[in-house]
Amino acid sequence: MSDYVTLREPYAARRQQSDADFLGMYVFLATEAMLFGALMCLTFMYRAEHPQASALAARQMQLWIGAANTGILLTSSLFVALGVQAAREGGRRMTAGMLGAAMALGVLFLALKGAEYGLDYKDGLMPVVGHPSPVREGPAGLFIDLYFIATALHALHMAIGLAVLGTTAALVLRGAKQLPQQAVVVEMSGLYWHFVDVVWVFLFPLFYLARG
């Protein structure tokens, strides 16, 4: 029986290679954490400098869409975790199925986000376009700007995450990646998705729940 795991240059052992892959992914996620973390710190500073304006701005946001999206994303993480478990057990279809379910929820998240942006536009919250509402004056407008930057950047990462999950699911389903020998590919994709979820877990209270 041939070993489906190809050892890449310069590795000498499978364990060494998969350890390196994990470490590499954690280091990469650390960089993403610093990226979003910097934005979150900035937002936190503004909440500290302008508490009332931030609360006012937060009250304009669509709390229930945000909460629903949080629930959706947490559930998608469950499916990804189940997918990784299936990958470790060698179940090709189960893995692809779980990843597919997670992706469906991810698409739902983005759809709701789009609808939410539509509502924000109607309320005059969007920068640059639309008729600005009086809420956008001063520090409240600043808080709203940060909300858009943060959620847009997060949505971009979600889109990347969807592409990653989709590619992984396709590779697994086609047999290009053998399970469970190459489950590490599913694990890596899973780590990325979970991380994007963690970012949202912090963005949600930072913005939506600042309403005071």
Add this chain to the structure above:
Amino acid sequence: MSRQTLTLVGVWAALMALLAITVGATFGPFGAWKPAINLAVAFCKAGLIFWVFMHLREQRGVARVIALAFLLWLSILMGLTLADVLSR
């Protein structure tokens, strides 16, 4: 359901409960405590996701340190910047 699946679903249930708590707390009479509660809940959720979903509980020390080191660095950024912002 296998034991692992049960664990995963259990974690999911805990995450949803925490979500309910954090949204509920926003409407409750907690006043100045709300940001602290929300932050604490966020850390709990993130912790569960890291520990169980991201398999950090299976990893060795080095990987755990690398996975969580960013927390220290973000605290440095926050802490020292706050030292300026709050004392101006």
Add this chain to the structure above:
Amino acid sequence: MNAPPLQTREERVSYLGAGHSLRSWLLTTDHKRIAILYLVAITIFFAIAAVGAALIRLQLMSPAGEILSHEGYNRAFTLHGVVMVWFFLIPSIPNTFGNFLIPLMIGAKDLAFPRLNLASWYIFVIGGIVTLYALIAGGVDTGWTFYTPLSTMFANGHVLAVITGITIAGFSSILTGLNFIVTVHKLRAPGMTWGRLPLFVWSHYATSVILVLATPVLAMTLVLLGAERALHLGVFDPTIGGDPLLFQHLFWFYSHPAVYIMILPAMGVVSELVTAGARKRVFGYWFVACASLAIAGVGFLVWGHHMFVSGQSPYAGAIFSFLSLAVAVPSAVKVYNWTATLYKGEVVLDPPLLYGMAFVGLFTIGGLSGLMLALLAIDEHVHDTYFVVAHFHYIMVGGAVSGFLGAAHFWWPKITGRMYPLVWGRISAGLIFLGFNLTFFPQYLLGYLGMPRRYPTYPPQFQALNVLSSAGASVLFVAYVLPLAYFTWSLRNGRAAGPNPWDASGLEWTTPSPPPKHNFDETPVVDRPAYDYPLTRAAPDE
């Protein structure tokens, strides 16, 4: 004596001989070739940034300054700063010598992610092209620090293009750091414990931690700057409640650790140069190794010393001042340990050691002025004067560039298989030392006397010192061209170097010069400590 052949037998079987097409270079995943790709790129960027420096020094030869307009002067020093910092200093040692040597030093065949390594070079080049386009199309006048609200609301010029180029190049940094960290954790040869790693590797590990944790914050800062400038999202706009100081906090949270990205690799080089030059084990190995980590760690705690007069609270200023004094301690530990390593060593004054000693002296002077600047009371007066300019040039040019050139003079024979004429190496080291001090020491005096930085004109009483500085700069330019000349000459005419021309300790010296594509014929097994002097194995014939 017969002239050396155009391509020696060693070169033919080495990584240099493994494919001659452009494709084999541009699609390589060999860390050694990628190192050379980086070397070419950063040399070009150094030359471009040097043009900026030349314009500055020409302008400052006379008090009324007739070479450039005021706006032109702003763009010249911005070009100089931006290109030097992000496109020369940050990648210089890690992406050339780090890339080339780390796998060799730890006994590995390549870095952990070779394709990511190549990707990071392409990302770097793309970032460079975008930035260069912007700078040549007219440039930017904000200084390399892009302070708001000047950069967001009032600056003319291609701010968006330049910060886009820098952000792109930043991703290259991040990927390099990621690669190095995983490589050092996972690819050490059997027996190569952490305690046997060359200090060069420790320094690069510490540098990589900074690269990975600090650079994303810069990326976010520049994104916010761009959003404000392009979309008028007033993140730092004081008229709507924004806080320009928060820009500075975020910017310096990256940019102060960035200076440690620029100096730590050079310190790692110096550890190698001094031990090889004195043929002696380093004094206090663990102190030096941990000092690298301490510099990286504490370096994240001091950024507010760039903001003492910005409006930052005096309370925060005092904290940052104290921490800035603390960060000098591990650097000092290194200087003491290198000096102690030289003591009673079998010192041979070959060019690598000369550059290493230049580093120690010039870095110490720069570091002492850094201690002065760390003190709130002094910085109050010399902030934004030439005192600061002199300080960081002593560290960056006297230190980091000396380290870079020292590395070049030490590992050139390993990289190319050819030796350069040592006499010329010594001459260039001396000329650089002389030219450097002539350029930058007067700037300490100028700053202390009150001459501000980033000004295109100055009061006439400062002219003498400025002329001295500009004269020194012209010596420096000649001195930098010299190594370019004899290194190029050596590629065809230098004698074959052999595996270990310096008789130095380290795994990289156990493999042929230039190394074969896979570095080692057999994976080395390490059972001796680092800096294993006196070497117990027979010296190779030269």
